[in-house]
Structures are given as C-alpha cells and as structure tokens.
Amino acid sequence: MSLDRGTKIYAAVLASICLGILLAWLLTLDFRLGEIDDMLQRDPLISSYPYPFRAMQIRGTTAIISSPRSSTMPAVKFIGLIKPSLKNLSDQDPKLITAQKELAAVQSKVRKLVVDREDIDRVEWRIDKEWFAEKGIWLD
Structure with missing residues (x-):
C-alpha cells in the first residue's frame, strides 16, 4: 500500500513529535535514583527491614x-503497622523502645550510605504516602 505525499508528511511530523517527547523524557530521567535504590537493597540491615526505603528525587x-x-x-504508629504485636503497648514499653531504636538505626544507615556518595551532600526525608495508601492509610 502506497501513501500519498500529504500522509507521508503527516506521518513524518507525527514521528518527529513522538521522538522529541521520548528524548525529552529520557533526558529528565535521573538514573542515580535507581543506583541509590540498588545500593540500599544490597545492604543486609536495610533490605531486611519491613519498610522499603527508596530514593524519590534528587x-x-x-x-x-x-x-x-x-x-x-509518628514512629510508634508506624511500628504498630509493621509489628502488630507492639500496636497496643505503652510508649514506655521496652519492646516498643527497642523497635524505635531499630528504626532509627536503619534510617541512620540509609542516610550514611546515601551521603557517602560523591554526588550527594545531604538527605531530606519525605513521608511515603504511597506505601501507607497501599496499607489503607491515607495521609494528608
């Protein structure tokens, strides 16, 4: 099947626009996010923790x-989600305090690994609304 001249021009313009959009999208990707996520998953302490820390943006x-x-x-409420046996304990219960210290240690290790990269000087933490939404908890 042969296309007329107008259809060929239209197809060429449409293909050029699509390629331009694809190129613009590829240029905005930051592959460092994947590198950071891979690095965090390779660490045994971080990867074994019930919450998947991940890079969201640079x-x-x-x-x-x-x-x-x-x-x-709050950390206490989060810990109740990942460890239901600690859900109704007092804030001063030793088991809950231990779980809070574990979370702090893991989060501290995440920060250290990320900041140890040459291209990163600091870490900002952002609440993971998507993760909580998957658990049926909607945060503002």
Whole structure:
C-alpha cells in the first residue's frame, strides 16, 4: 500500500513529535535514583527491614528519601503497622523502645550510605504516602 505525499508528511511530523517527547523524557530521567535504590537493597540491615526505603528525587546535591515517619505518622504508629504485636503497648514499653531504636538505626544507615556518595551532600526525608495508601492509610 502506497501513501500519498500529504500522509507521508503527516506521518513524518507525527514521528518527529513522538521522538522529541521520548528524548525529552529520557533526558529528565535521573538514573542515580535507581543506583541509590540498588545500593540500599544490597545492604543486609536495610533490605531486611519491613519498610522499603527508596530514593524519590534528587535536587542538586540533596537526595529525597522515603520515610515511614513524620509529624503526621509518628514512629510508634508506624511500628504498630509493621509489628502488630507492639500496636497496643505503652510508649514506655521496652519492646516498643527497642523497635524505635531499630528504626532509627536503619534510617541512620540509609542516610550514611546515601551521603557517602560523591554526588550527594545531604538527605531530606519525605513521608511515603504511597506505601501507607497501599496499607489503607491515607495521609494528608
């Protein structure tokens, strides 16, 4: 089947636009996010923790890393989600305090590994709304 001249021009313009959009999208990808995620998954302490820390964005030399805790989601409430046996314990219960220290140690290790990269100077933590939404918890 042969295309007329107008259809060929239209197809060429459409293909050029699609290639331009694809190229623009590829140029905005930051492959460092995947590198950071892979690095975190290779660490036994971090990868064995029930929450999957991940790189969300890089702005300049600042890595924005997902976090399970914030002012809207206190650590105690988060720990109750990943360890239901600790859900109804007092804030001063030794088991809950141990779980909080474990979370702090893992999060500290995440920060250290990320900041040890040559291209990252600091870490910002951002609450992982998607992870909580998957668990049926909607955060503002």
